[in-house]
Every structure is written in C-alpha cells, then in structure tokens.
Amino acid sequence: MVTNTKDTDALLALQKAGISKTSQRLAVLNILLKATRPLNANTIRQALKTKASIDKVTVYRVLSIFKKSGMIREIASAGGANYFEMVSLENPLHPHFSCRNCGTFVCMEPAPFIKMPELILSKDDYSIEHIEINISGLCADCRDTTKTES
Amino acid sequence: MVTNTKDTDALLALQKAGISKTSQRLAVLNILLKATRPLNANTIRQALKTKASIDKVTVYRVLSIFKKSGMIREIASAGGANYFEMVSLENPLHPHFSCRNCGTFVCMEPAPFIKMPELILSKDDYSIEHIEINISGLCADCRDTTKTES
DNA sequence: TAATTGTTGCAACCCGGTTGCATTTTTGAT
DNA sequence: ATCAAAAATGCAACCGGGTTGCAACAATTA
Ligand SMILES: [Mn+2]
Ligand SMILES: [Mn+2]
Ligand SMILES: [Zn+2]
Ligand SMILES: [Zn+2]
Numbered sequence: 232m233v234t235n236t237k238d239t240d241a242l243l244a245l246q247k248a249g250i251s252k253t254s255q256r257l258a259v260l261n262i263l264l265k266a267t268r269p270l271n272a273n274t275i276r277q278a279l280k281t282k283a284s285i286d287k288v289t290v291y292r293v294l295s296i297f298k299k300s301g302m303i304r305e306i307a308s309a310g311g312a313n314y315f316e317m318v319s320l321e322n323p324l325h326p327h328f329s330c331r332n333c334g335t336f337v338c339m340e341p342a343p344f345i346k347m348p349e350l351i352l353s354k355d356d357y358s359i360e361h362i363e364i365n366i367s368g369l370c371a372d373c374r375d376t377t378k379t380e381s
Numbered sequence: 382m383v384t385n386t387k388d389t390d391a392l393l394a395l396q397k398a399g400i401s402k403t404s405q406r407l408a409v410l411n412i413l414l415k416a417t418r419p420l421n422a423n424t425i426r427q428a429l430k431t432k433a434s435i436d437k438v439t440v441y442r443v444l445s446i447f448k449k450s451g452m453i454r455e456i457a458s459a460g461g462a463n464y465f466e467m468v469s470l471e472n473p474l475h476p477h478f479s480c481r482n483c484g485t486f487v488c489m490e491p492a493p494f495i496k497m498p499e500l501i502l503s504k505d506d507y508s509i510e511h512i513e514i515n516i517s518g519l520c521a522d523c524r525d526t527t528k529t530e531s
Numbered sequence: 532t533a534a535t536t537g538t539t540g541c542a543a544c545c546c547g548g549t550t551g552c553a554t555t556t557t558t559g560a561t
Numbered sequence: 562a563t564c565a566a567a568a569a570t571g572c573a574a575c576c577g578g579g580t581t582g583c584a585a586c587a588a589t590t591a
Contacts (some may be wrong), residue, residue, distance in 0.1 A: 236463070241545065251568070251569080252557085253556075253568095253569065253570080254555075254556095255569080256569090260417065264496075271547095272547080272548085273547085274499045285570090286570065286571045286572075287547095287548085288477045288548090288550090288568080288570080288571070288572080289570055289571070290546065291547090291549075292549095292569080292570085293569095307458075307459030307460070309463070309513070310457070310578095310579085311455030311546090311547085312546085312547060312548090313459070313547085313548090318561080320421040321578095323445075327574075328507055328509075329505075331510065339507075356521050357478055357480075357516070357518050357520055358524045359516055359517075360481065360517055360518035360519070361516070361517045361518065362515075362516050363459070363513075363514070363516070363517075364512065364513070364514050365457070365512075365513045365515070366507070366509055366511070366512050366513075367509075367511045367513075368507055368508045368509040368510035368511065369505065369507065369510070370507055371506050372507070372510045374507070401537075401538085401588085403538065403539085403587090403588095405538085405539075406538095421578095422578080422579085423577095423578085434537090435540095436539070436540045436543080437541080437579085438540070438580080438581090439538080439539060439540070439579095441578095441579065441580075442538085442539085460547095460548085461578085462577080462579090463578085463579090475555095486571090
C-alpha cells in the first residue's frame with residue numbers, strides 16, 4: 232500500500248496551504264487529522280515513534296508552521312505542555328477543559344456557553360486577536376470515583 | 382519607623398488566614414497589596430531586592446501557601462511566568478489581557494463581558510472549579526504606535 | 532534544657548520549548 | 562536525469578519557569 236485516504240487528505244491540506252511536503256510534516260498532520268482531542272507535542276511524537284522517528288525540535292517546528300498557516304491552533308496549558316488541534320469551519324474556537332486529577336484535556340461544546348464572538352464587546356482599549364477559555368476541575372470519571380472513595 | 386499601614390494590613394491578613402508571620406511572607410504580601418496589576422514571581426522578587434533578599438524558591442513557596450489559603454489567585458500565562466493577584470470581594474474572578482507586542486499583562490473589567498458565573502451552565506459532564514479567560518492581542522499603545530509606524 | 536516543628540536558602544534538578552549549526556532532503560531549473 | 566540553490570531535519574546545547582532534597586536556622590513546646 233502506497234497511499235491511504237489519510238495520506239491523501241494530509242497531502243492535499245499541505246498543498247493548499249502552500250507548505251512543502253516532507254515525510255515528517257505528513258506524519259504529524261495525519262496524527263492531528265485522526266485525533267479526537269487536542270494533542271501536545273510529546274504525544275504526537277510518541278504516536279509517531281512506531282512508524283518513524285522524528286526529533287522533538289522538528290515536531291515543534293512543524294507545529295509552528297502549521298499554526299502560522301492557520302491549519303491548527305495552539306491551546307495554552309497552565310503548567311504543562313501546550314495542546315494543538317485542527318482548525319476548520321466545523322471546529323471553531325471553543326473552550327477547553329482539563330481535569331486536575333487525571334489531566335484529561337478535552338474540548339468543550341461551545342453550546343452551553345455564550346458564544347465566544349459574543350464575548351468580544353466594546354472596549355476599544357485593546358485589539359483582540361485571540362480568546363482562550365480554559366476551565367478546570369474534575370472530569371465525570373474522577374468526580375464519580377472520588378465521590379465513592381471517601 | 383517600626384510599622385506603617387501597609388505592614389499592619391499585611392500582618393492582619395496573615396493572622397486572619399492563620400499563616401504564621403515571617404519577614405519574607407510579610408514582604409511578599411505587601412508587594413501584592415500595593416500592586417495595581419498581576420505580578421509574577423520574578424517581578425515580586427525584584428521589587429523586594431532593594432529592601433531584603435528572598436530566594437526564588439521561597440517566593441514560590443510563599444505564593445503557594447497564600448494561594449492555598451485563598452488570599453491570592455494564580456493566572457496562568459501562555460509560555461511565560463504565571464501571575465498572581467489578591468483575591469477579595471471587590472476583586473472577583475475576571476478575564477485578563479496580555480499584549481503580544483509589549484507583554485503588558487492587565488486585568489479586564491468583567492463589565493463588557495458576560496459575567497463569568499453565567500458561563501457555567503448545565504453540562505454536568507464536569508465539576509467546574511476554575512475558569513480562566515485569557516485574551517491576547519495588542520494593547521492600545523502598541524496598536525496605535527504600530528498603526529502609525531507602517 | 533532538649534526535642535519538635537516549621538521556614539529558609541542553596542544546589543541540583545525537571546520539563547517544555549528554543550537556538551546554532553552541520554547534514555540531509557526537497558525543489559526547480561536545465 | 563542532473564545538479565545547484567533553498568529549505569528542512571537532527572543533534573547538542575541551551576533557556577526560563579518552576580520544583581525537590583537537604584542541611585542550616587528559627588521559632589514552639591515540654
Ligand atoms: Mn478543542
Ligand atoms: Mn486580575
Ligand atoms: Zn479526570
Ligand atoms: Zn502592548
């Protein structure tokens with residue numbers, strides 16, 4: 232097998248973004264495309280280790296150019312490593328949740344929240360370029376197990 | 382001069398929180414009480430250097446116990462050092478702004494935004510303990526000077 | 532007094548991320 | 562296909578924020 236659908240998707244995405252094609256970039260992009268939650272640089276690297284070996288630095292550099300091209304967004308994480316996820320019309324900016332107990336980091340539906348653009352009101356003291364809403368606490372699993380443990 | 386009002390305030394705050402009094406703790410607390418914007422550990426230390434010398438580790442440890450006691454809150458900063466500010470009834474949780482150009486980090490009035498508690502709706506998938514809204518872009522100064530430069 | 536407990540400072544370390552530079556890969560023109 | 566220019570990678574070394582281990586010092590308590 233020379234190519235699969237994933238590879239094709241990634242290749243097209245790179246071409247559309249005008250980013251030259253390398254095996255490392257394709258590999259990282261495929262991981263991000265398959266991901267169902269935000270990933271950090273190290274997780275991406277480990278996911279890749281089975282197939283190919285990519286240097287830590289390269290992962291950061293690849294993520295950096297993806298971000299500059301608008302393909303992905305970076306989500307800052309308090310204390311730990313930052314996360315990355317694909318940007319698309321179906322995946323607009325939204326809040327994220329991290330569990331203080333197990334560290335799980337997931338996207339939150341914007342639904343139950345006031346929509347992010349509506350947060351940007353008046354106040355021309357600043358020109359706002361990015362909004363990040365990070366929520367922390369306990370995920371359902373940790374909340375429940377903690378409850379029954381005590 | 383043995384005591385001034387600031388020292389008295391800090392001392393009372395420590396006593397009320399049940400935190401034993403040391404010169405280092407009083408010094409750090411005084412800096413935070415005087416501050417008009419969030420400060421990071423290093424800034425606190427530098428502000429202190431003129432009067433006394435406090436080890437980096439001690440600053441972090443003092444901030445840690447202040448935080449545990451609920452006297453201060455910590456505001457995560459993407460990439461850089463975290464910030465700290467006093468907690469009080471007059472200073473409820475609010476969004477913060479950081480300028481990507483000059484690094485200025487300031488508190489934002491909750492006013493133009495939907496109030497934070499109102500963000501916490503339904504979705505019992507998580508037990509929410511903390512919400513952080515970090516906004517970035519250009520401060521008024523940087524926006525204006527950048528505009529006229531180009 | 533002596534034993535206990537808590538706090539500080541120093542050094543060493545950890546981790547996420549970046550930089551310099553030599554080597555390899557990709558590109559694109561011939 | 563070839564070959565030179567340009568771009569990307571990998572390694573090592575580094576950086577900054579923050580933490581940990583531990584010995585010295587200080588304050589409490591018996
Ligand atoms: Mn997300
Ligand atoms: Mn604030
Ligand atoms: Zn959890
Ligand atoms: Zn600025």
